Every structure is written in C-alpha cells, then in structure tokens.
Amino acid sequence: MKPDDDPETARLGARAALTRSAVRGLSFGKGWMTGQSRRLHERRPRILSTMLFFATICLANAVCAAPRAPLSLSQAEILAAHGNPSLQGLRQAAIALRHEAVAVGQLPDPQLSLGAGNVPLNTFSLRQQQMSVVQFGVKQSFPPWGELTARRRKARYMARAAAETGYERRAEVIFLLRQAWFAALYAHKAAAAVAREERLARETLAAARARYRAGHASLADVLRAELAVAALRNRADGLHASGAAERARIGQILARPRPLVLETTWPVVHVTALATAQSRVDRQPALRAARDEWRAARAAVGVARSAYWPAITVSAAYGRDFFPGSPNWLSVGLALSLPIFPAERQDQDLDAARARKLEARYRYEDHSLALMRRLRSAESLYAALKRELMRTQRSLLPTARAAFAASLDSYAAGRLGMGAALAAQGRVLKYALLRLKERKDLETVAAEIAWLTTQQSGGYGNDQ
Numbered sequence: 001m002k003p004d005d006d007p008e009t010a011r012l013g014a015r016a017a018l019t020r021s022a023v024r025g026l027s028f029g030k031g032w033m034t035g036q037s038r039r040l041h042e043r044r045p046r047i048l049s050t051m052l053f054f055a056t057i058c059l060a061n062a063v064c065a066a067p068r069a070p071l072s073l074s075q076a077e078i079l080a081a082h083g084n085p086s087l088q089g090l091r092q093a094a095i096a097l098r099h100e101a102v103a104v105g106q107l108p109d110p111q112l113s114l115g116a117g118n119v120p121l122n123t124f125s126l127r128q129q130q131m132s133v134v135q136f137g138v139k140q141s142f143p144p145w146g147e148l149t150a151r152r153r154k155a156r157y158m159a160r161a162a163a164e165t166g167y168e169r170r171a172e173v174i175f176l177l178r179q180a181w182f183a184a185l186y187a188h189k190a191a192a193a194v195a196r197e198e199r200l201a202r203e204t205l206a207a208a209r210a211r212y213r214a215g216h217a218s219l220a221d222v223l224r225a226e227l228a229v230a231a232l233r234n235r236a237d238g239l240h241a242s243g244a245a246e247r248a249r250i251g252q253i254l255a256r257p258r259p260l261v262l263e264t265t266w267p268v269v270h271v272t273a274l275a276t277a278q279s280r281v282d283r284q285p286a287l288r289a290a291r292d293e294w295r296a297a298r299a300a301v302g303v304a305r306s307a308y309w310p311a312i313t314v315s316a317a318y319g320r321d322f323f324p325g326s327p328n329w330l331s332v333g334l335a336l337s338l339p340i341f342p343a344e345r346q347d348q349d350l351d352a353a354r355a356r357k358l359e360a361r362y363r364y365e366d367h368s369l370a371l372m373r374r375l376r377s378a379e380s381l382y383a384a385l386k387r388e389l390m391r392t393q394r395s396l397l398p399t400a401r402a403a404f405a406a407s408l409d410s411y412a413a414g415r416l417g418m419g420a421a422l423a424a425q426g427r428v429l430k431y432a433l434l435r436l437k438e439r440k441d442l443e444t445v446a447a448e449i450a451w452l453t454t455q456q457s458g459g460y461g462n463d464q
Contacts, residue, residue, distance in 0.1 A: 137317030
C-alpha cells in the first residue's frame with residue numbers, strides 16, 4: 001500500500017491542513033499591529049467563526065476517541081422496559097381499551113330530523129292545503145335494560161386484562177433479555193477458556209516437536225497435537241459467532257441496531273424461596289389477565305341476557321303549518337322493539353356467552369396449574385444445577401487440571417503417549433466449559449423463576 005493510500009496518513013494530513021488554514025485565519029496581518037482598528041473590526045466575525053469551528057473539530061475528535069462504557073444487565077433491563085417496541089405497542093393497546101371502556105357505556109347519540117310533510121305536488125306550496133307542515137324533531141334511543149352496565153363492566157375487565165398482559169409481556173422481555181445476556185456471557189467466557197486451552201495445546205505441540213526432533217516420538221504425535229490446536233481454533237470461531245448472534249438478539253430486545261459493549265461479569269439473579277414463590281403465583285400478571293378475561297366473559301352473559309328486554313326509542317317533533325288560520329302541530333312517539341321470538345337469536349346468544357364463560361374459567365384454571373408446574377420444575381432444576389456447579393468447581397475441574405499437568409510431565413519424560421496427554425487436555429476443556437454452561441443454566445433458571453413470580457408494577461396506565 002502506498003503512503004498516500006494509508007487511511008491514518010490521510011486523516012493526519014487532513015487534520016494538519018485544517019490546522020494550517022485555522023492558523024492562517026488567526027493571523028491578523030501587519031495593519032493590526034499599526035493600530036488599524038477598522039480592519040480588526042471587519043475581521044472579528046471571521047476570526048470568531050474560525051475559532052469556533054476549530055474548537056468543534058477538536059471536541060468531536062475527543063468524543064469519538066472516548067471509549068464507550070460497557071452496558072450492565074440492570075441498565076439493559078431499564079432500556080428494555082422503556083424502549084422495546086412490543087411493550088410500547090401493548091401499552092398503547094391497553095390505553096385504547098381503557099378509552100373504549102368509557103365510550104361503550106354511553107347512550108347512543110340523539111337524532112335531529114328536519115322535513116316537510118303533505119306537500120302538494122301540483123304547486124309545492126305550503127299554503128295551499130291545511131295539512132302541509134315543516135317539521136323539526138328529535139329522537140333518542142335507549143338500549144335494553146342493563147345492557148350498558150354489562151357492556152361497561154365487560155370493557156373494564158378487558159382493559160384490565162390488556163394491562164396485565166402488558167405487565168406479563170414486560171416480565172417475559174426481561175427474561176428473554178437475561179437469557180440472551182447469559183448466553184452471550186457464556187460464549188465470551190467459553191472463548192476465553194478455549195484460548196487458554198489453545199495455549200496449553202501449543203505447549204503440548206512444542207513438547208511433541210521437541211521429542212520428535214530428539215527421536216523419542218513419532219510424526220503421528222506431532223500431527224495429533226497440530227490437529228488438537230486446529231480443532232480448538234474452530235471451536236473458538238464458533239463461540240465468537242454464537243456470542244455475536246446473542247449480542248444481536250440483545251440489541252433487538254433493546255431496540256439498539258448498533259453493536260453493544262456488554263459487561264463481562266456474571267450478574268446475580270435473586271431467587272425467591274419456594275414457599276414464598278407459590279404464594280405469589282396468584283398475583284402473577286398472566287394469571288391475573290386470565291382471571292379478568294373470565295370476569296369479562298361473565299359480564300358478556302349479562303349483555304346477552306339484556307337482549308330479552310325491549311329497546312326503547314322516544315321521539316318528539318314540532319310542525320309548522322303555513323296555511324292561513326291553521327295551528328302548529330306537536331308530535332310525540334314511543335317505539336319498542338319486540339323480542340318475542342328468542343329461540344333463534346337471544347337464546348343462541350345467551351348459550352354462546354355461557355359457553356365462552358366456561359371456556360375462560362377452564363383456561364384460567366389450566367393456566368394456574370401450568371404456572372405452578374413450571375415453578376416447581378424450575379425450583380427443582382435450580383437446586384440440582386446449584387449442586388452440580390459446586391461439584392464441578394470444587395472437584396471435577398481441579399482434578400482434571402491436575403491430571404493434565406501430570407500427563408504432560410509424563411509425556412515429556414516418555415512415560416505416556418500423546419493420545420493420553422491430549423485426552424487429559426480435552427477433559428480440562430470439557431469441565432471448564434461444563435462449569436460455564438452450568439453457571440449459565442443456573443442464572444437462566446433463576447431468571448425464569450423471577451419471571452414466573454413477577455408482580456404487577458406501573459407503566460401501563462391506570463387500571464379500571
């Protein structure tokens with residue numbers, strides 16, 4: 001590459017040119033030294049603008065050069081709760097249902113009428129006949145008895161169910177964020193573990209090459225050691241790709257399309273005790289939403305029952321008679337609907353509403369049982385993973401490392417073959433990755449328990 005083609009050289013050259021131009025702009029000339037204040041007054045705006053431009057360039061370079069602070073899990077959870085698009089959509093849906101719950105309980109709008117009656121067709125004159133009138137009227141309809149109350153109650157429960165669904169979705173988004181976070185952290189730490197094992201594999205390869213040059217080992221030992229190093233490189237590449245995919249998943253949850261820099265320490269998710277967790281299941285947002293949907297279905301039965309009552313329409317009209325000597329007219333009316341054939345409509349609607357009420361009840365009970373089953377399974381898995389992780393950290397991994405060190409010394413002394421040394425090294429990597437996986441699974445299960453025992457919190461408006 002030519003020096004002129006180097007991006008860093010080009011950037012430094014451009015910055016030097018900009019500095020020279022700024023210095024030329026700051027040189028006031030000889031006339032200023034001789035006291036020509038008029039020229040100074042004319043140049044002052046240009047000087048100030050040049051200085052401001054130069055300061056802006058320096059500040060932009062400093063900001064771009066400053067490293068970004070790594071994002072912690074608690075900060076990511078706050079960003080997810082306030083910026084996830086699905087949560088924003090559910091929040092707006094809950095707000096819409098809350099407004100609809102107010103509108104659905106109102107009477108229909110009154111109707112205003114204006115017309116002419118008994119107008120003769122030969123002259124179209126309102127003065128030719130006595131019965132020709134111009135009418136102004138108003139009409140108001142009233143739904144069947146109890147329908148508005150039942151509809152208002154149903155809409156209120158549906159709005160509450162939508163709000164609870166939003167709370168549940170937020171808890172689920174936090175769980176998905178934690179799940180992706182722990183997976184990305186596992187990939188990062190697993191790649192570091194593979195890098196450490198690759199350094200050990202290179203030491204094994206160096207020992208094999210030394211023994212081969214000394215005539216104490218075969219070429220097959222060297223090739224096996226080289227294959228082990230190459231396999232570790234492939235595994236590291238796979239872990240890097242997996243970590244990048246999980247970071248992209250985190251960016252999607254946080255609505256951040258740019259790559260994120262994450263903290264590399266294990267965050268701790270606190271786990272609620274089983275007895276306390278079971279007592280909190282009834283207040284879980286998903287279960288509360290199912291209960292509100294059941295209540296809304298019961299209110300729908302009231303709406304169906306109100307259809308057996310007649311709807312009422314009250315009307316009044318004023319008529320202006322233009323025939324000489326004729327009085328004006330007043331008309332009032334009362335209209336009733338006649339639900340006298342309910343077998344094919346009202347009865348069917350009521351039976352359907354009762355069936356939906358039972359469906360909502362059974363759905364609530366099934367969701368409660370499923371939630372308790374998932375909680376107990378997660379608690380049992382958490383306890384098992386905690387014991388496994390402790391056993392791996394205290395016994396399995398230290399023993400594997402000691403066995404590998406002894407195998408490497410034995411191979412260097414010629415008392416052990418290359419295959420046994422590589423197998424011992426593989427066991428070290430196996431238990432190192434197993435420890436990381438158990439930690440990832442442990443924290444993920446803890447996040448699931450936190451999701452299953454989450455409680456209602458603010459953020460979706462007032463409940464009705």
